[in-house]
Amino acid sequence: MEMKNITLRFGGVKAITDISFNIREGEIRAIIGPNGAGKSSMLNVISGFYIPQEGEVWYKGAPRPQMKPYEVAQQGIARTFQNIALFEGMSVLDNVMTGRLNHMKTGIFAQALWKGKAEKEEEANREQVEKVIDFLEIQHIRKTPVSRLPYGLKKRVELARALAAEPSLLLLDEPMAGMNVEEKEDMSRFILDVNDEFGTTIALIEHDMGVVMDLSDRVVVMDYGKKIGDGTPDEVRSNQDVIDAYLGVAHD
Numbered sequence: 001m002e003m004k005n006i007t008l009r010f011g012g013v014k015a016i017t018d019i020s021f022n023i024r025e026g027e028i029r030a031i032i033g034p035n036g037a038g039k040s041s042m043l044n045v046i047s048g049f050y051i052p053q054e055g056e057v058w059y060k061g062a063p064r065p066q067m068k069p070y071e072v073a074q075q076g077i078a079r080t081f082q083n084i085a086l087f088e089g090m091s092v093l094d095n096v097m098t099g100r101l102n103h104m105k106t107g108i109f110a111q112a113l114w115k116g117k118a119e120k121e122e123e124a125n126r127e128q129v130e131k132v133i134d135f136l137e138i139q140h141i142r143k144t145p146v147s148r149l150p151y152g153l154k155k156r157v158e159l160a161r162a163l164a165a166e167p168s169l170l171l172l173d174e175p176m177a178g179m180n181v182e183e184k185e186d187m188s189r190f191i192l193d194v195n196d197e198f199g200t201t202i203a204l205i206e207h208d209m210g211v212v213m214d215l216s217d218r219v220v221v222m223d224y225g226k227k228i229g230d231g232t233p234d235e236v237r238s239n240q241d242v243i244d245a246y247l248g249v250a251h252d
């Protein structure tokens, strides 16, 4: 995926100014930056939730036309949210199942006409869901309503739902926010395993520098809507603009 000269405005506020960067197939790419830098806005541009006023999003080698978020999802892009967005009253299993909605092609009428086809689809959906539930080690809570789960597990269920969609690009908005050290370690391991095992490309926003530097292949750094750094964790760590931004050095 390639972001080319993206500019995004909200009225008079420029959230993103002329930013370009790419996400290579199979990599873990982090977007970092101080509060209000424009990271969530950028993730929303990637997911098709915001349409930038300027610039182009290229996906799989071609410019992506203006699309609705569900159409972007159908192209294999799934995401999790900064604030957990699960159905609290529903079980873990049912929540993860909602991740398959994009794969449910057989409508109600078709189901009535071709029962066999619908059954096959249902089976494939169940299989993928069970695979993800096993992979993320949440079998023991599959029947539990999400509202009863501790925070760290809710975040894992959100990851499970996104993975159930079998995305080729997975967007994670602060996957470790609010977690304790142990939960962060678990989540890091799962993210690395997902990348390894399924070959899923991952773009994530994360505030915990230790986590970002350990997980990512490459990092984009934003500050005040601009890109100030882009490279491997080591390159970014030694970039003077990045150091200044994080130490809060005044802008000219």
Ligand SMILES: Nc1ncnc2c1ncn2[C@@H]1O[C@H](COP(=O)(O)OP(=O)(O)OP(=O)(O)O)[C@@H](O)[C@H]1O
Binding pocket: 010, 013, 014, 015, 033, 034, 035, 036, 037, 038, 039, 040, 041, 042
């Ligand atoms: N829907 C919106 N309407 C108006 N302004 C917005 C909107 N979303 C973001 N902004 C503004 O755009 C800028 C970038 O915000 P954004 O949330 O993308 O930053 P961020 O880096 O994700 O911040 P944080 O780390 O605090 O989540 C901020 O000045 C913010 O106030």
